[in-house]
Amino acid sequence: MDISAAKDKFATLQTLPGDDVRQIMWRFGDRFDLQMLVQSARSVARGPVARLVAEGARNTHEWTEQKALLLGAFDEAGITTAYMDPDQGGYIAGPKNLALALIAFELSWVDGGAATCSLAGNLALAPIHERGTPEQRDTYMRRAVPPSPEEARKIGRGAFGLTEPIPYVGVETGLLGGKVRIFQWENGKEPILQVDKRGRFITNMGFANFVTAAVDSADERIKGSCMIILEESDPGVFDRGVPTRKLVHQLSSTRDPVLSLRVPASRIVGGYTIKDGIIVPRYSHGEIIEAVFRRTRVTVGLMTSAKLLSSIEPVIRYHRSRFRGGENIAPGSPRYELGLQMKEDVLHRLVDVWAAGEAGAALGFEAARLFDELDPLEKKMDQIFAEQKVEGSRAQMKLLSGVQKDALECLALSGQKPESQKEERLKQLQSNTLVQYTLLDSLVNVLCPACKLWNTGHGANMMREAVSLMGGYGITEDCPGFLGHKWMDAQLEATYEGPEAVQRRQLSVTMTNELFLAQYQNWIQEMRQIASSHPGTGACTLASAMRLWRWTLDHLRESTDADGTKLYSSSRQGVTFPLADALCWLLAARSFILDVLELENKGPENPVVAEALPGLLAFMTDLCHVHSARASGEVGRICAELVHGYNRHPAWTQESCNACYQDEELDTIEGLIPGIASAARTYSDVIEPNQAHPTKAGPCVRFEGLDAFVRLRMKLDGCLTGARMAKDRAASSLSRVMIPEALDYPA
Numbered sequence: 127m128d129i130s131a132a133k134d135k136f137a138t139l140q141t142l143p144g145d146d147v148r149q150i151m152w153r154f155g156d157r158f159d160l161q162m163l164v165q166s167a168r169s170v171a172r173g174p175v176a177r178l179v180a181e182g183a184r185n186t187h188e189w190t191e192q193k194a195l196l197l198g199a200f201d202e203a204g205i206t207t208a209y210m211d212p213d214q215g216g217y218i219a220g221p222k223n224l225a226l227a228l229i230a231f232e233l234s235w236v237d238g239g240a241a242t243c244s245l246a247g248n249l250a251l252a253p254i255h256e257r258g259t260p261e262q263r264d265t266y267m268r269r270a271v272p273p274s275p276e277e278a279r280k281i282g283r284g285a286f287g288l289t290e291p292i293p294y295v296g297v298e299t300g301l302l303g304g305k306v307r308i309f310q311w312e313n314g315k316e317p318i319l320q321v322d323k324r325g326r327f328i329t330n331m332g333f334a335n336f337v338t339a340a341v342d343s344a345d346e347r348i349k350g351s352c353m354i355i356l357e358e359s360d361p362g363v364f365d366r367g368v369p370t371r372k373l374v375h376q377l378s379s380t381r382d383p384v385l386s387l388r389v390p391a392s393r394i395v396g397g398y399t400i401k402d403g404i405i406v407p408r409y410s411h412g413e414i415i416e417a418v419f420r421r422t423r424v425t426v427g428l429m430t431s432a433k434l435l436s437s438i439e440p441v442i443r444y445h446r447s448r449f450r451g452g453e454n455i456a457p458g459s460p461r462y463e464l465g466l467q468m469k470e471d472v473l474h475r476l477v478d479v480w481a482a483g484e485a486g487a488a489l490g491f492e493a494a495r496l497f498d499e500l501d502p503l504e505k506k507m508d509q510i511f512a513e514q515k516v517e518g519s520r521a522q523m524k525l526l527s528g529v530q531k532d533a534l535e536c537l538a539l540s541g542q543k544p545e546s547q548k549e550e551r552l553k554q555l556q557s558n559t560l561v562q563y564t565l566l567d568s569l570v571n572v573l574c575p576a577c578k579l580w581n582t583g584h585g586a587n588m589m590r591e592a593v594s595l596m597g598g599y600g601i602t603e604d605c606p607g608f609l610g611h612k613w614m615d616a617q618l619e620a621t622y623e624g625p626e627a628v629q630r631r632q633l634s635v636t637m638t639n640e641l642f643l644a645q646y647q648n649w650i651q652e653m654r655q656i657a658s659s660h661p662g663t664g665a666c667t668l669a670s671a672m673r674l675w676r677w678t679l680d681h682l683r684e685s686t687d688a689d690g691t692k693l694y695s696s697s698r699q700g701v702t703f704p705l706a707d708a709l710c711w712l713l714a715a716r717s718f719i720l721d722v723l724e725l726e727n728k729g730p731e732n733p734v735v736a737e738a739l740p741g742l743l744a745f746m747t748d749l750c751h752v753h754s755a756r757a758s759g760e761v762g763r764i765c766a767e768l769v770h771g772y773n774r775h776p777a778w779t780q781e782s783c784n785a786c787y788q789d790e791e792l793d794t795i796e797g798l799i800p801g802i803a804s805a806a807r808t809y810s811d812v813i814e815p816n817q818a819h820p821t822k823a824g825p826c827v828r829f830e831g832l833d834a835f836v837r838l839r840m841k842l843d844g845c846l847t848g849a850r851m852a853k854d855r856a857a858s859s860l861s862r863v864m865i866p867e868a869l870d871y872p873a
């Protein structure tokens with residue numbers, strides 16, 4: 127279906143997007159298992175979870191009996207088991223990143239704490255799932271499956287113990303205070319280890335019966351660090367500690383545990399070998415948390431996007447009904463029917479909230495799908511490493527860096543026109559597991575931190591906008607959709623599993639990987655092509671902003687500041703971090719456009735979607751445009767600050783400032799800007815006799831070597847054409863879209 131044809135018919139958005147639309151956009155239309163999972167998670171979210179919040183269960187940070195009922199609800203709905211493989215008692219075969227992302231999305235649509243409560247159990251299992259020995263996996267994954275009525279066993283519920291009391295682990299995960307020593311090592315027997323770990327802010331700690339804890343060696347007979355499984359029944363102290371007096375996510379339990387336990391060495395996650403009388407864990411704690419967080423952070427990012435999208439309906443309802451019941455306000459009158467929606471600003475702001483939610487969801491679900499593709503490749507890679515006896519992450523990285531050239535060649539060939547592609551070579555490269563893995567790995571290494579950073583950081587800001595649109599109601603417990611809670615909760619999502627600084631730090635490295643940049647370059651072409659077929663999406667603006675970002679990155683990597691100090695370096699967070707932020711805006715906007723194209727392609731095949739598709743597509747296209755324009759504006763601002771901001775300004779003298787003033791006078795004379803220089807009427811009033819015509823670039827502006835940047839920036843501004851018209855149309859749709867009479871979960 128052609129979007130412009132749809133617009134010609136003045137089709138408008140009829141209802142808020144339903145499940146059929148989301149299944150297409152987020153690519154699970156052919157996954158009946160996931161569709162059922164969404165329904166189960168939703169019934170828990172909008173049932174028991176919503177009731178708990180409405181009853182005020184969030185008013186305490188204690189883990190109460192009432193809150194504990196949630197665990198049973200998760201078990202019954204299949205949420206607890208969704209993480210497990212069928213042979214462990216689960217029911218979803220294959221990778222589960224998208225599945226877990228959808229659960230998190232549904233639960234946090236109502237309450238982020240409930241989502242965290244469910245996800246933290248998976249997080250505890252994740253070190254075992256990603257790096258555990260087969261025995262560890264079998265034991266702990268099976269135990270985490272709720273027992274059937276015939277089974278006389280207790281379910282295993284876990285907590286992930288990394289963060290420690292100050293001054294140890296926080297953002298800096300290497301500063302481990304938790305220690306492991308050898309307690310007893312009898313000849314020919316398995317060593318018994320003494321583990322001392324204090325945690326800070328550990329989720330699920332109110333009820334967990336095992337903890338996967340990060341510890342460092344305090345014994346010369348143990349090498350390095352590791353993660354280790356601690357059980358409640360192990361000899362020693364398993365003190366759950368004091369509850370964290372948190373202000374957010376109150377439907378999860380968070381405490382500062384004190385653990386001092388004796389455990390067999392077989393609890394070291396991933397196992398160990400003994401070399402020269404020293405226990406060598408197979409994986410350091412750093413290697414394990416890297417493998418874990420790269421997946422779980424995507425789900426956290428999606429939690430904030432769910433909040434934004436969940437706010438649309440309650441805000442619209444509040445606005446429309448704001449003046450009903452007033453004197454002389456009759457049904458049918460604009461004030462009765464539209465209420466606050468008569469005011470452009472509330473509509474425009476809600477459009478921005480909606481666009482941010484869509485873009486975040488698009489980015490998050492794209493990342494989750496990529497991890498689903500990566501999972502089987504990782505398994506194949508493990509086989510390859512084992513066959514080639516490549517052990518340890520350094521040796522593995524060395525092998526992979528040798529593949530970089532092939533991967534770049536693969537990208538270059540696939541980017542060529544079909545007639546000039548070397549078909550055989552391309553096929554060979556595309557079917558090479560190492561090439562496939564390296565390419566995908568370079569993408570997820572960017573998309574995962576980008577999603578965690580942008581969805582939660584910008585999401586928290588936009589959640590504040592949503593709250594403000596509810597006026598005073600927004601910051602009360604009674605606010606429909608629990609928007610006030612969600613605003614605060616979003617801040618935790620920006621913090622745990624590594625705050626924004628951690629994501630920015632990672633991005634500043636991964637976004638400069640040549641493999642990522644080569645794919646990024648292809649995406650610019652992709653956006654240009656989309657712009658020619660779907661100009662209304664803002665893809666043209668986005669492509670221009672993507673080029674500007676790339677130019678800026680290259681420039682900053684080669685340049686020094688006015689003092690001659692290198693600009694792009696790990697210690698220069700003032701350079702690398704904003705550039706990482708800028709990239710996130712671009713990635714989210716790109717993912718959103720791709721989702722809308724998917725809807726356009728697949729929507730007509732679904733009878734439920736097809737009927738209202740023209741209006742929906744027209745609206746989504748406008749929303750894309752609005753978001754692309756906003757993203758491009760951010761990128762332009764950030765890049766301009768970085769490119770110009772590290773040049774030295776000429777002395778702040780009256781003379782230099784006069785030069786800028788003179789520029790403006792000349793602009794006034796030429797009629798470019800309305801008069802500030804009322805006294806000046808002609809050039810000769812401004813320019814000294816015999817003085818050359820000034821460049822009209824005051825002394826603040828140093829253009830040498832920056833012509834390309836200035837051109838790109840100007841082009842980008844020009845590309846914003848029409849973006850506000852798109853916003854007007856989207857706003858108008860918000861004032862007409864049908865919504866249900868009441869929210870489907872309690873206030």
Ligand SMILES: Cc1cc2nc3c(=O)[nH]c(=O)nc-3n(C[C@H](O)[C@H](O)[C@H](O)COP(=O)(O)OP(=O)(O)OC[C@H]3O[C@@H](n4cnc5c(N)ncnc54)[C@H](O)[C@@H]3O)c2cc1C
Binds near residue numbers: 287
């Ligand atoms: C409710 C809740 C639940 C949690 N659940 C768990 C859990 O289950 N398991 C677990 O292990 N942890 C958990 N955490 C801990 C959480 O992951 C940490 O709080 C988080 O990673 C940040 O560590 P920190 O609080 O020590 O911040 P700090 O390390 O003190 O950092 C504070 C701030 O300083 C700045 N900063 C620090 N280092 C740098 C740097 N290198 N560069 C630039 N800026 C920097 C950043 O702005 C950062 O946000 C939880 C936290 C909360 C609040």
